[in-house]
Amino acid sequence: MKNVAYYKPQDPSELLELMQAHKTRAVLIAGGTNLIHQMRSGEKEPEVLVDISELEDLTGIKTEDSYITIGSATTIAEIAASPVIGEHCPILATAAKQLGNPLTRNRATIGGNLANASPCADTAPPLLALEAEIHITSAEGQTRTVPADKFFMDYKWTHLDKGDVMTQIVIPKPHVAAKGGHTKLGLRKAAAICVASVALMLEKEGDVVQRARIAFGSVAPKPIRAYRLEHYIEGKSIDEKLLSHCEPLLQEEISPIGDIRGSESYRRFATASIFNRNLLQAWA
Amino acid sequence: MNTYHIEIKVNGEWREAEVTATDTLLEVLRSNLDAVEVKNGCEQGDCGACTVILEGKPVNSCLVLAVQANRKEVTTVKGIGTQESPHHLQTAFVEHGAIQCGYCTPGLIVSAKALLDQNPDPTREEIREGICGNLCRCTGYTKIVEAIEDAASKK
Numbered sequence: 142m143k144n145v146a147y148y149k150p151q152d153p154s155e156l157l158e159l160m161q162a163h164k165t166r167a168v169l170i171a172g173g174t175n176l177i178h179q180m181r182s183g184e185k186e187p188e189v190l191v192d193i194s195e196l197e198d199l200t201g202i203k204t205e206d207s208y209i210t211i212g213s214a215t216t217i218a219e220i221a222a223s224p225v226i227g228e229h230c231p232i233l234a235t236a237a238k239q240l241g242n243p244l245t246r247n248r249a250t251i252g253g254n255l256a257n258a259s260p261c262a263d264t265a266p267p268l269l270a271l272e273a274e275i276h277i278t279s280a281e282g283q284t285r286t287v288p289a290d291k292f293f294m295d296y297k298w299t300h301l302d303k304g305d306v307m308t309q310i311v312i313p314k315p316h317v318a319a320k321g322g323h324t325k326l327g328l329r330k331a332a333a334i335c336v337a338s339v340a341l342m343l344e345k346e347g348d349v350v351q352r353a354r355i356a357f358g359s360v361a362p363k364p365i366r367a368y369r370l371e372h373y374i375e376g377k378s379i380d381e382k383l384l385s386h387c388e389p390l391l392q393e394e395i396s397p398i399g400d401i402r403g404s405e406s407y408r409r410f411a412t413a414s415i416f417n418r419n420l421l422q423a424w425a
Numbered sequence: 426m427n428t429y430h431i432e433i434k435v436n437g438e439w440r441e442a443e444v445t446a447t448d449t450l451l452e453v454l455r456s457n458l459d460a461v462e463v464k465n466g467c468e469q470g471d472c473g474a475c476t477v478i479l480e481g482k483p484v485n486s487c488l489v490l491a492v493q494a495n496r497k498e499v500t501t502v503k504g505i506g507t508q509e510s511p512h513h514l515q516t517a518f519v520e521h522g523a524i525q526c527g528y529c530t531p532g533l534i535v536s537a538k539a540l541l542d543q544n545p546d547p548t549r550e551e552i553r554e555g556i557c558g559n560l561c562r563c564t565g566y567t568k569i570v571e572a573i574e575d576a577a578s579k580k
Contacts, residue, residue, distance in 0.1 A: 144426050144427055144445075145427065145445065145446040145447050146427050146446060147427070147429060147446035147490070147492050149492075170490070170493075172488075173488055173489065173490060173493065174470055174485075174488045177447075177449060177487075177488050177489075177490065178468075178469045178470065178488065180447055181468065181469075190446055190447075190490075192490075192492075192493060194493065218482070241470075241558070242473070242557045242558030243483060243536070243539075243540075243554070243555060243557070243558050244470070244473060244476060244483055244484055244485045244536070244558035244559075245470055245485065245488070245558065247479075247482040247483060247484050248484050248485070248488060248489065331553070331554060331557035332471075332557050332558060
């Protein structure tokens with residue numbers, strides 16, 4: 142590996158100074174579970190590492206009246222164990238509990254999981270279904286807020302530019318009556334890479350779906366929201382007949398590849414199956 | 426070449442090393458600090474052979490930069506028990522035949538210790554979940570799980 146410089150800023154202003162000074166060369170490191178492996182394989186060759194793993198402003202889970210704020214450098218283990226996340230965002234809690242294994246969860250962070258922008262990022266589908274917003278600060282100190290869906294641009298490509306720091310993930314607290322569903326399919330029960338996943342939030346009003354938010358992972362170049370599917374089921378009752386009408390829409394929304402973990406046709410079949418199951422459970 | 430002076434408390438003793446920004450904790454433990462009981466397996470966080478306890482939490486030392494462990498506390502399998510005075514987890518592994526080639530054992534003992542510290546009376550499922558980051562290609566895990574169950578009951 143090359144001659145790399147390492148900095149560990151102690152506060153946000155020092156972080157900003159470093160990002161300004163090393164804008165084009167700086168790569169952020171928190172847990173390092175993706176980055177260290179990528180540096181070893183030569184996939185990434187940073188010249189400057191800026192360690193944000195222990196910056197107080199970027200770590201921890203806070204709850205306010207209508208929002209939950211998760212610092213980007215908060216570990217997956219902390220999210221999995223958080224009573225606040227368990228109460229308000231159980232679909233995020235279950236996804237966090239299934240990311241990697243206990244050893245990686247103790248290091249890996251939610252910001253790293255999103256910034257790595259893998260189509261199979263475990264925390265992405267729940268955050269899409271929860272309509273989370275990503276807070277970003279540029280090297281010039283300008284802040285912007287990007288909806289999770291706009292954050293993912295394409296395969297391994299996000300809204301983050303050189304010098305940007307993802308600071309917070311902000312989740313609006315779901316309506317108390319909203320029900321969630323989440324399933325991750327892997328090739329084994331633990332330490333699995335996702336083959337297909339679904340996350341959804343459903344609000345019922347009387348006999349019909351008032352509001353639906355549906356997201357999929359590992360079945361497109363990036364984690365996706367299925368807007369047409371959402372629009373189709375809103376205002377309707379969920380039954381077997383509706384599910385059969387959803388199927389062609391779902392198949393149009395997703396564009397899975399076939400790879401070592403599953404063929405395209407398997408992913409299509411499996412995605413429909415876990416979608417139907419989660420929708421029926423959230424409706425019941 | 427940029428190098429950094431770090432201090433790490435390994436099994437209760439403060440140690441110093443000169444490292445580069447990209448040296449991993451695993452490399453520094455083995456090459457600079459003689460902690461060769463920490464095994465190098467896959468170097469990508471799949472196998473768990475390099476598991477250590479860092480500030481109370483089990484981690485893959487191949488996926489931690491040594492500079493990130495500066496001024497922190499690390500426990501390896503030698504900090505859990507020695508040949509002369511083994512921890513009851515280590516005794517249980519021997520008694521249950523939970524060791525064959527032995528390469529995964531230091532990592533598994535460390536993960537099991539971290540699990541029992543957090544959850545002294547785990548179910549069989551919790552044990553399996555707790556050690557799922559540690560691969561063993563010899564035993565088929567049954568004897569390992571039984572050894573951890575036994576060690577928990579004797580605690």
